[in-house]
Amino acid sequence: MFWRMLLKASIVAALSAFPAAAPAQQLVNGYEPKWWKEAVVYQVYPRSFQDSNGDGIGDLPGITSRLDYLQKLGVAVIWLSPHFDSPNADNGYDIRDYRKVMTEFGTMADFDTLLAGIKQRHMRLIIDLVVNHTSDENKWFVESRRSRTNPYRDFYIWRPGKTAPDGTRTPPNNYPSYFSGSAWTLDPKTNEYYLHYFAAKQPDLNWTNPKVREEVYSLMRFWLDKGVSGFRMDVIPLISKPTGMPDLTAEQLKAPPNAYANGPHLAEYLREMNHDVLSKYDDMSVGEATGTTLAQENSLVDDRRHELNMIFNFDAIKLGRSDFGPSQLGSWSLPELKAIYDAHATVLTKHDWDTVFLSNHDNPRIVSTFGNDSQATRVPCAKLFETMILTLRGTPFLYEGDELGMTDYPFKKLEDYDDISIKNAYKAEVETGKISAADFLAAQAKVSRDNARTPMQWNSSPEAGFTTSAHPWLAVNPNYKQINAEQEESDSASVLNYVRALIKLRAGTLAFVYGDFKDLDPQHPQVFAYTRTLGKEQYLVVENFSSSPVHYTLPESLKAATLLLSDLPDSHEASTSTLNLGAWESRIYKQ
Numbered sequence: 214m215f216w217r218m219l220l221k222a223s224i225v226a227a228l229s230a231f232p233a234a235a236p237a238q239q240l241v242n243g244y245e246p247k248w249w250k251e252a253v254v255y256q257v258y259p260r261s262f263q264d265s266n267g268d269g270i271g272d273l274p275g276i277t278s279r280l281d282y283l284q285k286l287g288v289a290v291i292w293l294s295p296h297f298d299s300p301n302a303d304n305g306y307d308i309r310d311y312r313k314v315m316t317e318f319g320t321m322a323d324f325d326t327l328l329a330g331i332k333q334r335h336m337r338l339i340i341d342l343v344v345n346h347t348s349d350e351n352k353w354f355v356e357s358r359r360s361r362t363n364p365y366r367d368f369y370i371w372r373p374g375k376t377a378p379d380g381t382r383t384p385p386n387n388y389p390s391y392f393s394g395s396a397w398t399l400d401p402k403t404n405e406y407y408l409h410y411f412a413a414k415q416p417d418l419n420w421t422n423p424k425v426r427e428e429v430y431s432l433m434r435f436w437l438d439k440g441v442s443g444f445r446m447d448v449i450p451l452i453s454k455p456t457g458m459p460d461l462t463a464e465q466l467k468a469p470p471n472a473y474a475n476g477p478h479l480a481e482y483l484r485e486m487n488h489d490v491l492s493k494y495d496d497m498s499v500g501e502a503t504g505t506t507l508a509q510e511n512s513l514v515d516d517r518r519h520e521l522n523m524i525f526n527f528d529a530i531k532l533g534r535s536d537f538g539p540s541q542l543g544s545w546s547l548p549e550l551k552a553i554y555d556a557h558a559t560v561l562t563k564h565d566w567d568t569v570f571l572s573n574h575d576n577p578r579i580v581s582t583f584g585n586d587s588q589a590t591r592v593p594c595a596k597l598f599e600t601m602i603l604t605l606r607g608t609p610f611l612y613e614g615d616e617l618g619m620t621d622y623p624f625k626k627l628e629d630y631d632d633i634s635i636k637n638a639y640k641a642e643v644e645t646g647k648i649s650a651a652d653f654l655a656a657q658a659k660v661s662r663d664n665a666r667t668p669m670q671w672n673s674s675p676e677a678g679f680t681t682s683a684h685p686w687l688a689v690n691p692n693y694k695q696i697n698a699e700q701e702e703s704d705s706a707s708v709l710n711y712v713r714a715l716i717k718l719r720a721g722t723l724a725f726v727y728g729d730f731k732d733l734d735p736q737h738p739q740v741f742a743y744t745r746t747l748g749k750e751q752y753l754v755v756e757n758f759s760s761s762p763v764h765y766t767l768p769e770s771l772k773a774a775t776l777l778l779s780d781l782p783d784s785h786e787a788s789t790s791t792l793n794l795g796a797w798e799s800r801i802y803k804q
Contacts, residue, residue: 243563249497252289264680287716307348342444393641443496450474474504567607577664581621596780672699
């Protein structure tokens, strides 16, 4: 008896040495609750947000000075576009030193002050993880190109290329770059080609090398240990290259990202990253999933796979235009847009999580692209799109200026642009005679990435209050005197105050986070009507995607019950099943 008691005591003592397993979290409508599912994320493009020292370039102290504005807006997470040391061939997406702050943006002390200010306001910060490629000025690549036997040679992807019978050298394969031309550049030092899916100054890392992966995981730990809450992962499906990298077929060349992305080792790399780094922190991860179809999305975000939390799928944001190279703004219909969100709700399971967005630093402004930015309709139009983004299933991502209804810039000349992709495309398309300069510039003015990169419009003072310099790095939109935060702050009917109300409504309504989604009228050409339902709680959202009024009868005997929010608050009817919707009007009801 004594020995049995002693053995039992030993077992209890041994078990007590291990931490108790965390209690299983109670599911909400089948979903595991997470802070990043309930958050609203706001992307800051630091170069364009706020200049604090008058050099015409936005910086980290400038962002810190605007944290009260972001807190009042109601966002829970700030996503900071690249702030790392960079020669700026692609505005920071070519990183020279992952552990150093870009000189134009400030110092590491400035970053620490920004992070502390964010935390003091009960918000979180995520940063960009750009590890498909580096700058060609990164110390790894500087060493890699020294010789074929350098220890860093295998950090990148080098190939001898092909030699024709007449001695002509050609690239190893026919891969095109996202920024026009070949994805290969011949380096005269070692007489081999290196791969760069983007600019020649952005060589691709070789993820098959475990030393590369450990360097990446080390820099991730560096920033997580500083206190950031996760990463937006730039073009992450591209890190695993196609086996053997054979020439693309004619069909594949029509959409190279689908051939480039999701290589055979992607899942292996992401699981290793999750196991070695992400799983050790209370963080969020969202991958920019270029070339990834909806059918492939589960394989990246299913929580049972332990890879990523979310991805950006580009089906909606690229509706009517290409995800590769210079494209034109094409036509689209509302049923097509609804079909994308309907498909997401059908294909993605309770183990997956979605993102909702129609804007970022790589795309033109929402109201100019998907809506109508005329003076008469810009405000209700901007409110409608924010209504949709903040009430659909998934974590919503807003881009700086969305909350003001900022519009595209009136680009006219090539000199107006800063973007390397436009300048490279001009050389490839115009200077070779494939298209006229006038046609090229007219098309690019509607889709250029620089539309989103013009400085934030804070007030009606010179340069919109963005800088005291008369020469900001990119021109301020000339409509800043009509569209700016100061003016909208004092206008109760402004886009800014409406978005604040929307974010507050979402924050207090779990149905908009975890509730089921149902499209009530998928084929209606003008109206997007849907419900979000959580248990006995149901909300109805009705949106008129049209510059004309619409007389709309709700299906399924639904009635517009209690109006919670409308972008035209004086136009609604009492409880009824028939609605008279104004141009670009959106309404939210509680059933």
